[in-house]
Amino acid sequence: MDSSINIISEEEVQNIRSALQEGDICTATERLAESLREIENAPLNIAIMGESGTGKSTFVNAIRGMGNEEEGSAKTGVVETTEVPSPYNHPQYPNVTVWDLPGTGTPNFVADGYLQSVKFSRYDFFIILSSERFKQNDIDLAKAIQAMNKKFYFVRSKVDSDVHASMIRRKKTFNEENALNEIRNNCIQSLIEGGIPQPQVFLLSVLDLDKYDFLEMQDTLEKELPEHKRHIFLISLPHISLPVLEKKRQAFKKDIWKLALLSGEVAMVPVPGLSVACDIGILVKAMTSYKNAFGLDENSLERLADKFGKDVSELKSVIKSPFVLKEINKEFVATLIARGAAGGLMIVEYVVSNVPMVGSLAAGGISFATTYWMLYGFLKEIAEDAVRVLTKALESPV
Secondary structure, X not given: OOHHHOOOOHHHHHHHHHHHXXXXXXXXXXXXXXXXXXXXHOOEEEEEEEOXXXXXXXXXXXXXXXXXXXXXXXXXXXXXOOOOOEEEEOOOOOOEEEEEOOOOOOOOOOHHHHHHHOOHHHOOEEEEEEOOOOOHHHHHHHHHHHHOOOEEEEEEOOHHHHHHHHHHHOOOOOOHHHHHHXXXXXXXXXXXXXXXXXXXXXXXXXXXXXOOOHHXXXXXXXXXXXXXXXXXXXXXXXXXXXHHHHHHHHHHHHHHHHHHHHHHHHHOOOOOOHHHXXXXXXXXXXXXXXXXXXXXXXXXHHHHHHHOOOOHHHHHOOOOOOOOOOOOOHHHHHHHHHHHHHHHHHHHHHHHHHOOOOOHHHHOOHHHHHHHHHHHHHHHHHHHHHHHHHHHHHOOOO
């Protein structure tokens, strides 16, 4: 099967295809719309745990793209600040919740009892943080999670501090790669000694997620998450590196044909005005989603500017698309549709021949081609602008 349609399961694809072949447009449209809703609204619960002082709360904020002093951020401190499981919703995707769990470094800690007390069943996966060698509490916790058939990941935090300390101690012989390997091997050895076979440890700086193993960890999580939760995990990631932006672009690109197909099928229903209303609704929602996921909404631009010590106007100055900084509403999209209809007609044959599951049924309507063409173009422009904005943010002051 074409990899561009792998977000919807093979069974769902077959059901939609069968309905289309039988001419049952209503059933096909309903199934496709339901699949898209499930993908967008899939709940994702991420548990962050470890001893106090490992940077749990800072990590909770960072993975949501937030600073420690923003409204809605997790409280941070040098002592344990979390006494009960504390949920923190993603600022743009409320169905994504990152949980800051109580610290595990107490003398009477019992892994099984701890997991029961924090209601382990509600979490999709666990991230176990340590700022040094993983200790027996971490190992016991991992074993208990594994026994309950849940996924867990070891994260060695505050790596930047250790690398800096190594550089000071070994001014003549310092090598960053060697320092990182030493930290990683030390963690792996402690886990093996504790009875964890073939452990994988991700090295991170919770203050700078774009460093070290964050992308590798993100790739691992994406692959191991259930299929219907991968998309929301990916688009909710903080836009902190160019590879993350590219992954988001690819994820949205895979969905364009589905939205366009939904638009094309509705266009064939003989209800005056229904097609235009559907197209506008689809485009407003999709374009807004693109803008938020790439961090080009006002709040995200302000966070990025604050993180890198820039002025928001500096970041906005490199945005080239005439649409990115405009409010995406029904009136705005209606104007774009009027301009885009001709372009949609010109490319309809190309799109139909290159998009899976689309045949003469959709080819008869301009809605399919217009929606596909407009979303493809908007995604391309907004992704390119996101790259320019992040590049500008990362520029060192002259």
